[in-house]
Amino acid sequence: MSDKPFLRMDNIHKSFGEIIVSAGVTLEIEEGEIHSLLGENGAGKSVLMSILCGILKPNSGQIIYRGKPLNIGSPREAIQQKIGMVHQHFMLVPNLTVAENYVLGQGSPLRLIRNMNEVHARIRDMSERYGLDVQPDAVVEDLSVGEQQRVEILKVLFHGCDLLILDEPTAVLTPQETDRLLDLMRGLVNDGKTVIFISHKLDEVMRASDRISVMRDCRVVHTTQVSDTSPRELARLMVGRDVLMELPHSPCEPGDTVLSVEGLSCRNELGLPALRDINLQVRKGEIVGIAGVSGNGQTELALALSGLLPVDAGRIELAGRDITGLSPTEINALSFAHVPEDRHKMGILMPMSLAENAILERYDQPPFMARGLLQRQKIAAHTRDLIARFRVKTRDENEPISNLSGGNQQKLVVARELARNPDFLLVSQLTRGIDIGAIEFILQEMLKQREAGRGILLISTELEELFAICDRILVISHGEILGEVPPDRDRLEEVGLLMAGKKADQKDMAAVGH
């Protein structure tokens, strides 16, 4: 660590209301390095970088850049200081041309734009110099995501930058494009620039960086030279090793297969392949876990199973019945319950009361509806029953669910889903953003369901939770199931390696074992 780092972010705190997104982060960047920020989604990487380039204003903390404090919270200051960021969600205006996007916001507003030909020439020039194929007169909305990213990177270079921040740039790229991007980053550093590279992919980070900072729970937990670390150590740092939860349960006695997935492939919202040839079975009375770094196809798996994402190939069977391609409504009518990964987007309606949320999927069925009218008494009684059984902390069933803590909201979602007495439960990120007490209660509840002979598929990025209650753990990486591991804590690191996309070879495994 040098006395005068190129950039020092000091004790940065940021929260939105009660949600902390940056918990006293300190980060040092040296001039002319590729510094990777590694961490899972929600670890606070993007937030930290948004603070650096002035888009978010921290509650406290300071930034020293080139020996001087940076005026925090002003995008213009960042631009003037030649700090440029390629955002994960591109900052390109879709209905403008590439060149128009490049000159956007530059110069006096009343200036007439006359010299666009010069701008075009400069863009072509730079495009050649950096080997980034960019057409200045193309309209952004006509470009593919990969092309837009090239446009965005060149835009930052066009504005002139000494510090380039790339936020998850490889998320939208093919492996070949990723290779080219990593080469470009090295080229820029050789040109005298400094690069901050955000990623959650271990292999890329190991290949690309000089130094790595690992973030977890909105803090930087470790900074290291790339030569002093290993993917295994990074995986452990990323995932964290908190106190292991002990939830005693009886050995698994699986019954008939309740969910069977064969050769499932599908694409994500951007049309890129997200799942490749997924095969898995869940039997009655077992909990099968899907482990993986987030963004590796878990979301798409849950959506495909519940009928929310079209299936390209493969077959999904629920208790022997083919449910491939059924609508969510049709699947909903079957013995299939779903606790979605994003409570606020898919699980509950925030402004509505607990009672209304408790009948979301069954409001039009008896006993909740009769002769086209909601049966308030019956709904209230049903909700009070759920509240009592799951110990949801609330004033009463008429309270808006937005007043409740995340843990209590999730308890209601789980209670609602279990009240349907499903044969199969699809549970995603069950414990995301909820407190320890609620986590334990909900995991216990899952074990009870298992005892009752239900089949559960638990998709989670929390290894702790998977190891605590699963009977088998499948590891997903880049949309493929790379292996199955028993929930034996001695094999935690094996899971970490699989999560990093390394298919287990014999030597590696031997090394991990002992």
Next chain:
Amino acid sequence: MQDLLTLGFLAALLGAAWRLATPLIFAAIGEVFSERAGILNIGLEGTMLMGAFCGFAATFATGHIGLGLMAGIAAGMIFGLIFAFFTITVKANQIVVGAAINLLGLGLTSFLFRTYYVSTGRGVEIAAPVRIPWLSDLPFFGQAVFRQNPIVYSTVIVTILATILLYRSSFGLTLRAVGDHPKAVDVAGRSVAAYRYGAVLLGTGLAGLGGAFLTLGHSNQFVEGITSGRGFIALAVVIFARWSPVGAFFVSLLFGLFYALQLQLQAQPMGNVPYQVFQALPYLMTIIAVVVVGGKTVAPRSLGVPYNER
């Protein structure tokens, strides 16, 4: 002889169409700026009424048409400032505020008119037609089309200036970006709110001018509800014109043609067809335009969506 009659009829129709399109052209081009910046101002009707009344009142008091037009623009911009404050600064729903502006415009102008002017019964002298050398001498069309008052001619200049401002200036570029991807503008270090205020004021100023034309360049009197839905038709024009000033000019002309046609048809003996059928033409046209074109057009992506700064 028969040919000449038809041609003469057509020329008169065109001349009337341009005159009747004028308030629409101003209001619609103004609304193009507003919507390009992401602000849907459905309060145009009330804003135009305000422009019509204040323009009339100022000219009534001073005798100057120029002062009246400026008063109309100023009145429009004051309403624009109210609208902008609630939609941009307070981030209230644009439709609700727009509706309130319409009610306010109708109520306020009716009240003021009844209080101060209704008993006088006098009008103002409207802007006089001006001949344009050479063009006014064209056979058939010259007399009918190019014998308009200067306000009508100015629609061409406004359209050209608006096009340059929107597509050729840095302001216009940023404005178009604000309506499509405001965050990109924020990140580029420009204030989204400032651009939206600018766009709304520009838009309502033009709407005020369009309103003032009604009392100073068309009829010589203020009448309650004189805009008779033109503010709403201007909203449809903007969609039909795909958010372009030149488009707004020609689509307004088309609507003007329907206004002119219905006036002509009302004057013709048409057997049993009630005149209300013809009166309904422009409005019918509006509905058809929105249904036919509305579905296919791409509005600015953040139209109607308030922007939350950091």
